[in-house]
Amino acid sequence: MDDPVLLTGAGGAVGEAILEGLEEDYYWKLLFHNPPAEQPNHEYHIGDVDNPDDVREAVEGVGAIIHLAGDPRPEAPWDSVLSNNIDGTQKIYEAAVEAGVEKVIFASSNHAVGSFETDQRTPEMYRPEDDFRLDGTEFPRPGNLYGVSKATGEVLGRHYHDKYGIKVCNIRIGNLTRGHPPIDYERGQAMWLSYPDCAHIHQCALEADYEYETVYGISDNDRKYYSIEGAKEALGYEPQDNSAEWQGDEKVVGPDA
């Protein structure tokens, strides 16, 4: 991707992981919801994703969009996800089509499929001896209204892809933490996404050639209930991290142990 890349939701954790890993690799344009605490090293805008003028200005001149902006709270109330996540994502696609953007990478979420974690399946499905696995061919089963908004973002992408040919990759992001995997939280360990793997999967999605994909974005954890085969095949994703190599905040296996 030689053209500038717009990163929306640049002030969030996923945006932070992406910029830390890929700062030098792209000409970035950043969209913040609130003024950033520190002056960014890149062109940036402050605006609301559900404001068409803000979005049009941010999208102008970019070749791809990594769309992270939205209310990130799993417990976010409906009104907030309706405007920030659903309406905001439609505005991004509308502006992308208008500006001739080639590709949109959409931050979907594990919460789009949260209801597969039934009382019958948990907590066993978080553990190595269990073999339940989702591969992205299943229908969404959102565990909360935030998850509904993410599933809706995926279907918006399907529509804009089919109608206008824009390339779309939905990444159902797991549990992103800096440094080490979540501690004392089996679910989060099974869907851990390290900062380096987060940057890497987004770079893969920027560089790979595809039409419309929905993949899981997690590290190569020993225990996982999301398949990473889709991301490997469609994007060439090669994760480097694995939550099983850690005990608490200490790495016990692998090169840095």
Place this chain on the structure above:
Amino acid sequence: MDDPVLLTGAGGAVGEAILEGLEEDYYWKLLFHNPPAEQPNHEYHIGDVDNPDDVREAVEGVGAIIHLAGDPRPEAPWDSVLSNNIDGTQKIYEAAVEAGVEKVIFASSNHAVGSFETDQRTPEMYRPEDDFRLDGTEFPRPGNLYGVSKATGEVLGRHYHDKYGIKVCNIRIGNLTRGHPPIDYERGQAMWLSYPDCAHIHQCALEADYEYETVYGISDNDRKYYSIEGAKEALGYEPQDNSAEWQGDEKVVGPDA
């Protein structure tokens, strides 16, 4: 279903077909968007589905909801489907859970899968010699933003079913016309839903025992690219009509020919 049934969007064509066929079979409660031209024979309310107070009042005391209300135009603009169709459907589910409603039947649409009708497939897929068929196990591919709103209604139902146990049936309604099938419109003939079959499938959905279903609502047309097997199996649907029995507005095959 012995408890009252709420019919939202009671002033529309689908509501008309349902009331004509099932007027005597249920204790109806009707929700209109605009005051009806004639005084209804049933308890009725006038209100907006995206107004929580209007919805709460309408939902009170009912055992099931047939939710038809929304902007019915395939070309409806985003702002309208966002509020009337997406937000309105969430409000219905929220009120249904609060009031302990047992079942919601949601008027989804052929437009939720409209993008399967590609330039490569059409117009051949509308014709008897073609065997392309969707069966409801495919992901939505909305052909327009109205279709996006219907796919979102389906996923809202999935969430409210998984989280609260409410029974949900999404009916992807074809092309409903009174009397005879659409004339000189192959697509509409292949997805024709007659008025009697429309009433019948909604009665089946009110009476059958299921958890969460997504079915196609069309008559038993010779040429169809939507399977009706799902509706037969899950709901016991037995359609009586077939667009192939008609030439223009005249029935040429069958009992009334």
